[in-house]
Amino acid sequence: MVKQLKAIRDEVVVSMTASTKTDDQARAFGGRPVVEVAGVDKVYGNGTVALKEVNLTVGEGEFVSLLGPSGCGKSTLLRVMAGLGEASSGTVKWWEQDYQVVGQKGRKLAFVFQNATLMPWARVRKNVRLPLDLAHEHGEASEARIDQALEMVGLSKFGNAYPRELSGGMQMRASIARAMVTEPNLLLMDEPFGALDEMTRNRLNDDVLRLWKEKGWTVVFVTHSVYEAVYLSNRVVVMAARPGRVVEDVRIDAPYPRGAEFRVSTEFANYCRRVSLALEKASAQGEEDH
């Protein structure tokens, strides 16, 4: 009975999302907005429309996944949210202000790239401390933070190793430790585990969820895996390609912590089915438009 009610409520949420503006929706989901993307277009020099009329608001403490086929502009959107690429039109706000606010206390942003993106010439510890070095933060407090970050990703013993001596999964952990060391409030992750095997990926997913809870991060996570998106997020934003746009915003209402049981539950399967359908519909639309 409860399940049925829940299912009905989810349906309502989905249909609401489809019809109402996403930023209103976000306020209902999370706390105060951390990033707000409003009417953003991104057109490249060669005329490719990477993003068209994208509206998305991520509230404090949310774990939002951007899901879509390749070429739907999800990475572009993430880069716009990181301030790495400017929008052609529309506005982006961070903590309800402009980009200048990013980096101040309580408003820190970190980015995890598709590849580990470590400096091959520097030892793991040196890599992890890079953001602190760049911010000229030295001293015992920062050393302690590096230690803590390495410990949280399970690399305490590998501080003196060079990146090439680590496996792909461990390199990715080092990359996450580097993002953590600044104590970010907003963590943007661009398909961070795409290149890893499934077992490593599952383990890292659990690590990220644990840290998200512990640290109170707001996370935006780009992926092309339906399962990963559903498992991790409390909100899955489905995007379509050509031009890149948001087509659905699905709330995943399962409680945390989510473990192995969640992966095999009917609830999980139902969410996956719904997200998959949305994705298929989005792809079909893209094909037609093309």
Add this chain to the structure above:
Amino acid sequence: MKQPLLQNERFVQIAAPLFVGVVFLCFWELAVRAAELPVYILPGPVAIAKSFVTDWAVLFHSLMMTLKVTLLAFVIAVVLGTAASLLFVQSRWIEVSLFPYAVLMQVTPIVAIAPLIIIWVKDTTWALTVCAVIIAIFPIISNTTLGLRSVDPNLMSMFRMYRTGRWQQLIRLRIPSALPYFFGGMRISTGLALIGAVVAEFVAGTGGSQAGLAYLILQAGYNLNIPRMFAALGLITVTGILLFALMVWLSDRVLRNWHESALKVEQ
């Protein structure tokens, strides 16, 4: 357990070419003796070795002169070349405006401009050095510029995200990324510095106490002292090989912890 000698990678790497060399020298000596060639046409290895011993004083003195010019030119080429690359990566405009002239310098035959330089620069050592720098500098400039630009774009994005200044980007990111390319440039450049020093001396043809190996070769040619000519030539070759080996060693030492070029492939 003791490894059979022929399966020892290092041993084979040294022994195999050495074996070929010894066979070649034996064949050379035998051929010269069989054909009864006079030493002023083609001396055998034994005659050349004798010349090494008897002429060692003059050979060594010339070697030092040539080596001085080579090393001086190499150091100047590295310093100026690196400085030029650092300048080039500061702006596309600078690179676009100046790079063609670096190429121009590279493609102009040194033999053709050496006489001019020798007229302009009074001091012989410096005149030769300038010639050697002109041909040794290009690989440094082109390789280092390429290296300074070959930065992982994501790492660069990260530096930008933390609002890092140009200087920090250069020190922490561009220079380390450029090191493998830089060392590649140095390997080529040492050989070119040596060739430049020798070629310039051929053109200059200056003797006296400043005489280097090239002048020794010229002089030996006039006197039909062919064994000494070969001995001088041998010294130039050995010097070139040693300088190259030194560069390989240096690059391996610096890059061994991280760069693919310096890693041993495990079978």
